Amino acid sequence: MIFAPSALSPGEEALREEVRSFLAAILPADFRPGLGLGGRHDPEFTRVLAEQGWVGMSIPVEYGGAGASTVRRFVVVEELLAAGAPIAAHWIAERQTAPALLRFGTEEQRRWFLPRIAAGECWFSLGMSEPDAGSDLASVRTTATRVDGGWRVTGTKVWTTNAHLNHFAVVLCRTTPEAEAGDRHAGLSQLIVDLGADGVRVSPIPLIDGEEHVNEVVLDGVFVPDERVLGEVGKGWAQVTAELAHERSGPDRYLSVLGVYRAFLEVCHDSADDVDDTTAAAIGRIGAQMWTIRQLSLAVARSLEQGEAPAVEAALVKDVGTTFEQQVVETLRDAAGGEIDPEGPTMFERLLAECVLNAPTWTLRGGTTEVLRGIAAKALTR
Known part of the structure; x- marks a missing residue:
């Protein structure tokens, strides 16, 4: 695994300041930040952001995007997450679906979906996880049966974020029975399902x-036309594996706790005389670890920008990042002492209470810690 050191260029730093100023102007003074991916589903914010050219940034100009580099997108996403902006409406479509369409989609699919994604008008969910399957995607039971003009999809997906609000889901399903395929990773395909x-x-x-x-999300014989098959039938496993490099390595894997960390620093600033050496050391440790993980994530972004597929490196970033996030929550919880009031008088108390309830999910979404460490271990022992 290679994580090449990288720094932002002057142009990338200028973009950061532009995004930061934009967010300071548009977000209300009493805005309560979301925790990383916990930002609200706000179509109006997504529309305004798209007008700035900051949704679907990596989509080529010919498909309605900005044609920006992976790292310029990284800079924008980092600032959005740092502010806890309401990004949920466009998040999956922008982060994962658009790159998948560019790599595996047909020209017709690109022409139809990508301009709508870049405009913030087309929102996607991921149809991967299933009951009893956990993070073992090869165990999916959702099936797609060949019919005239397309496929009939039957099965159940769970933990499908914002499926009640979004327009489409990219569903991983079995198009060839496992016994016939001869390999549990073979015979899987990705279909674009209209959630309506x-x-x-x-x-x-x-x-x-x-x-x-x-x-x-229950799919009861849902018809999906042939033109909504994403990529090649039977190659879904390889496609999902490539796609996960975008999902697992981004700033969302270590910035979920930045809002509560900042709120804690404000509390410490207001009562500086009461901050003991242990708390001061914890503050420094969190900052140092976050910066280190950020450098790993930036290295993966540079690699993606160069057309590489750093799936193993992305898995490691996700493992280290989400484990770090959970450790930060426990550290801040110890520093707070006593009970935490979710309706408390300070932003720190309210955000910490939200973190305590949500942190257990962070090492699950995008692949469990055990799965990710297995991926990294296999790469290291080759």
Whole structure:
């Protein structure tokens, strides 16, 4: 695994300042930041962001995008996450679906979907996880059966973020029975499913904090035309593996805790005389670790920019990043002492309470810690 040291160019730094100024102007003074991917689903914010050319940045100009580099997109995403901006409407489409369409999609698919994604008008979910399958994607039971003009899809997906609000989902399903394919990783395909189609039933899954942004999606004989097959039939496993390099290595894998960390620093600043050496050391440790992980993530972005597919490096970044996030929550929880009031008087208390409830999911989404370490270990022992 190679993580080449990298720094931002003057132009990339200038872009950072531009985005930071934009967010300071558009987000209200009493704005409560989201925790990384916990930003709200806000179509109006997505539309305004798209007008700046900051949605689907890496989409080529011919398809309605800005044709920007992977690292310039990294800079914008980093600032959006640092501010806790409401990015959920466009997030999956922009981060994952657009690169997948560019790499595996047909020209017709690119012409139809990409301009809508870049305009912030077309929102996607991921149809991967299933009941009883966990992070073992090769165990998917959702099937697609060949019919005249397309496929009939039957199965259930779970933890499908914002499926009750989004327009489409890229669904991983089995198009060839495992016994016939001869390999559990063979015979899988990706289909673009219209979430408003007949046979689709979306049911929110209430979380421990009362939020309802993940869903169970039941597909009951849903028809998907041939022109909505993404990539090559039977090559879904290879496509998903390549796609996960975009999902696992970005700033969202270590910036979920930045908002609560900043809020804690404000509390410490207001009571500087009461900050002991242990707390001061913890503050420094968090900052140093976050910067180190950020350098790893930037190295992967540079690699993607050069047309490489650093799937193993991305897996390591995700593992290190989400493990770090959980450790930060526990460190800040210890520093806070006592009970945490989710409706407390300080932003720090409110955000920390939200973190405590949500942090256990961070090492699950995008691949569990065990799966990611297995990927890294196999690469290191070759």
